[in-house]
Amino acid sequence: MKPQNLLIIMSDQHTRKALGCYGHPLVKTPNLDRLAARGTLFKNAYCNSPICVPARASFATGRYVHDIGYWDNARPYEGSVPSWGHRLAYHGHNVESVGKLHYRSEQDPTGFDKQHIPMHVVGGAGDLLGSLRDGTALHSKYRGYHDDAGAGESGYTEYDRNITANATEWIKNKASHPDDKPWVGFVSLVCPHPPLQCPPEFYDMYLPNDMPWPTHHDVGERSEHPAIKDVRIYHGIDEPLSDDAVRRSVSAYFGLCSYLDSNVGKILDVLDEVGLTDTTRVIYTSDHGETNGKHGVWGKCNMFEEAVGVPMIVAGDSVPEGQVLDTSITLVDIYPTVMDGVGIEQEQDDFCFPGTSLFELANGADPDRIAFAEFHAAASNTGSFMIRKGSLKYVHYVGYPDQLFDLINDPEEINDLSAGPQHQRMMQEMKGILLSIVDPVRLDALAKADQASRIAAHGGREAILKKGTFGATPTPGETAVFN
Numbered sequence: 001m002k003p004q005n006l007l008i009i010m011s012d013q014h015t016r017k018a019l020g021c022y023g024h025p026l027v028k029t030p031n032l033d034r035l036a037a038r039g040t041l042f043k044n045a046y047c048n049s050p051i052c053v054p055a056r057a058s059f060a061t062g063r064y065v066h067d068i069g070y071w072d073n074a075r076p077y078e079g080s081v082p083s084w085g086h087r088l089a090y091h092g093h094n095v096e097s098v099g100k101l102h103y104r105s106e107q108d109p110t111g112f113d114k115q116h117i118p119m120h121v122v123g124g125a126g127d128l129l130g131s132l133r134d135g136t137a138l139h140s141k142y143r144g145y146h147d148d149a150g151a152g153e154s155g156y157t158e159y160d161r162n163i164t165a166n167a168t169e170w171i172k173n174k175a176s177h178p179d180d181k182p183w184v185g186f187v188s189l190v191c192p193h194p195p196l197q198c199p200p201e202f203y204d205m206y207l208p209n210d211m212p213w214p215t216h217h218d219v220g221e222r223s224e225h226p227a228i229k230d231v232r233i234y235h236g237i238d239e240p241l242s243d244d245a246v247r248r249s250v251s252a253y254f255g256l257c258s259y260l261d262s263n264v265g266k267i268l269d270v271l272d273e274v275g276l277t278d279t280t281r282v283i284y285t286s287d288h289g290e291t292n293g294k295h296g297v298w299g300k301c302n303m304f305e306e307a308v309g310v311p312m313i314v315a316g317d318s319v320p321e322g323q324v325l326d327t328s329i330t331l332v333d334i335y336p337t338v339m340d341g342v343g344i345e346q347e348q349d350d351f352c353f354p355g356t357s358l359f360e361l362a363n364g365a366d367p368d369r370i371a372f373a374e375f376h377a378a379a380s381n382t383g384s385f386m387i388r389k390g391s392l393k394y395v396h397y398v399g400y401p402d403q404l405f406d407l408i409n410d411p412e413e414i415n416d417l418s419a420g421p422q423h424q425r426m427m428q429e430m431k432g433i434l435l436s437i438v439d440p441v442r443l444d445a446l447a448k449a450d451q452a453s454r455i456a457a458h459g460g461r462e463a464i465l466k467k468g469t470f471g472a473t474p475t476p477g478e479t480a481v482f483n
Contacts, residue, residue, distance in 0.1 A: 003343030005280040012193040015289030031265030039315025062335025072377035073127040078104040085111020099163035099188035130378030141471035149196035151203040175274035192256030202255035208247035214293030222296040234379035281316030328371035376447035383444035394430035
């Protein structure tokens, strides 16, 4: 494959179920749809942990969370584990970022030649409240996102405008000042992450009364699995939202997806305008998804498809056009994809990485490939681990009942097959795959021990509970407000 420039566009909290090219009947994403039409769409793409900081650490390093120890949003990536950015720099390729990174700080050596208007975790420490995993922590600001959902602007919508403007100028500069080697640009937008304030012209595309009601949202039909109940309690939504808040939240989320798409379109248009489209491959993905009311759950922090599933579109030279693949992939596949795209050959250490180049997979489907995800962060009282193979999805919880879903016959994950006698062989097979990757009990204890040490280092449990949380990470120039 010919080495070329690579532009990676990442959003925040964009479930793959909320794009037109992924089959959503209402959500309008014309720019991402046209990107998919000229490339390959992976139907079964996943993050490696459904929350920002761990997902982005896996994305950067090409390694699973348990291998690198970035468990939660209070253990941010700081560059100690080599990233694809470090590897690119070593080989003389220019690599720069625009927008949200959610690493520890701009001063850390995380692999970028330059960071443009970066967002990092609050105070270099992040969200310590989410490290308290004994059921006592409460995200006091979370319910307010939904009570206040509607038309309007937020720091995040304005930040995305600035990211888009900076990204387009950066691309123009690359066109007017060509590099000797292929460059890699990482553009990281923040929408549709809450707050659920959506620019009016996009909110008005999705009238609340016309919105579909979330699947199995209501009490009596929603999942009462203890891990899902933990999420509701932590977010203060165990008592359901009002009908009006539900509809406004769905409207705002869909509108923010279209707002995001419009910004992606502006970035892709500039590639065309400056003549770089034919020499630049493009990847679009998100750090994790959004449950959007399914089973009475909002946000991430769970293993439902809406939360752990992400979009993944790859387009450009040598990528089959208009192709849709069932092959399961995850964010750790980005590392070898970057190397493959710019022409850096594999080294001995690369064979220990779990990922495979998406360019390689786009030209040779693997329907039996395994996807793996794990979660050790906010709203979880215990570790959870997911295995996807073919149509089957297995979720293992330390100390809680396991789950098994057939996603072909049950795409909404309503019918848990784990207790059925006829499915015990499948359960054992899937658990065997999990145990070949990780020891869940050991990892759960290791994560909690590391979190306990950081809690102690920041004044202890009571001090963290008293301080509270700041909600969504503030944009550059904003100040975090705790309560």
